[in-house]
Amino acid sequence: MSDTVISSKAAPVRFEGVSKVFGKDVIAVDNIDLHVQAGRLVTLLGPSGCGKTTTLRMIAGLEMASSGRILIGDRDVTRLPATDRDVSMVFQSYALFPHMSVLENVMYGLAFSGFAKEEARNRALTGLELVGLKGFDTRLPSELSGGQQQRVAVARALVLEPQVLLFDEPLSNLDAKLRRQVREDIRAIQQDLGLTVVYVTHDQEEALAVSDEIVVMRNAAIAQIGTPRALYDAPNDRFVADFIGEANLIACEIVSVAGELATIEIENYQHTLPARGLPPGPATLAVRPSRILTGGATGVEATVDKATYVGVRMEYTLTGAFGQVFAVEDNVDTPFEIGTTLRMSFAEKGPVLLPNAP
Structure with a gap:
């Protein structure tokens, strides 16, 4: 592991024999074991329908596991609703309120979390500075580029100081040049702040660029886990070899x-x-x-x-x-x-x- 200082809020995530079944027989995630270390950026990578987004949503509490245990830190969160888990999620769509300023968008979650208005404002301004948007607080989302809007979404998640920060295909709406820039921004913020991040993508190059570790998924199960270089240089089987690079x-x-x-x-x-x-x-x-x-x-x-x-x-x-x-x-x-x-x-x-x- 690098010399990155781990945030005091960052927590590990552990899956113990976790499965998710929709209806009677649609297995979305099949008995997986997974350990995400505190302060690391781990990417769930795989083709559509492999189970990566369902796995992310189970961490967030947006889907409940059918069996097994999910722990964040030392706390069993398997049956806890999303509101009782100390996680924040950045979605594929920026989900910014168009009639609110950038600052108001970033403050929105803080207001619901019970922060006083002045403290929420100060936290939001700090969050905007962290993502390189100092001085953008009075603008509307429509006055920002796609990359800047995605950074506002990241700031809105960061200011809540979650134990785990989740990203669901965060760059899919950006063009190639912006994808490269924003993924570098996300990686730099994660390393600077020592955050625990679980990141979902189907883009192999994106996963190789941002991750400490990659979890390759196939058919609702884990095909291989390793560092980007280990997966690229030493794949276990034909699927991983062909999918990575x-x-x-x-x-x-x-x-x-x-x-x-x-x-x-x-x-x-x-x-x-x-x-x-x-x-x-x-x-x-x-x-x-x-x-x-x-x-x-x-x-x-x-x-x-x-x-x-x-x-x-x-x-x-x-x-x-x-x-x-x-x-x-x-x-x-x-x-x-x-x-x-x-x-x-x-x-x-x-x-x-x-x-x-x-």
Whole structure:
């Protein structure tokens, strides 16, 4: 863990065998165990319908667990309503009152929490300063950009000084440039204040950029938990490899294992990499697009089916007996032409062996 100072209000969150069933047989979350450490930003990541938003809503008390226990700090909150949990939530929509000023919007929750008007005003002004909106207090939401409106929503949640701050797809309404800026703002605020944050997104790049830890979810269960780098470099299975950072999945044969290293073969081309406990036999190789090398003297024969210039790099679709892969190259000055036959190999580091299972 970094040297970030943890807020005295920040609390851990723990799920113990938690399930959520809608109706008689729709399982939204299936018996998950999860521990979010105090002062950490943990992202729930996965495709639509995987259970990530339901998990977030159970922390907030907007959905009640069907079984299991949910603890915030040392307190069992499983059956407590949302109003009795010390959490704040930032939603996908900013949910700002258009007729209220920025300051009034940020003060709104404080007034309901029983703060005197002057204290609420001072807290709200401090909150606006924390999110970089000092001097914006008299403006209306319509006078702000999308990114500024989202920061007002963050300030409104922060001023309540919750034990846990929750984000539900907070950047989905912003354009690409603003998404990058606001996610950096959220991460900086979380680290500066030492907050416990649980963050939901389906965007892999967003999750990699903001998280201390990522919980990858699939089919109402947890597929893998790890740091961004651990998930990117060492996925457990095909789903995680493909979902985190777009991996090419190529069938291969492990021809030998010596200690912790395996030698694989694809069409007479051999490559050595960590065995990850797998024995000789059929396996799957996960290779990131940037770890595919093209144009060398050795490798697997491939044909360039597509070549796309995207400014800072070239993107290629390569086809061969192994199937089809997506590769990227920094060389934009002398790109390969469509129809070119070349040799495709792999970088020394990066490719990962996975069990040969769906």
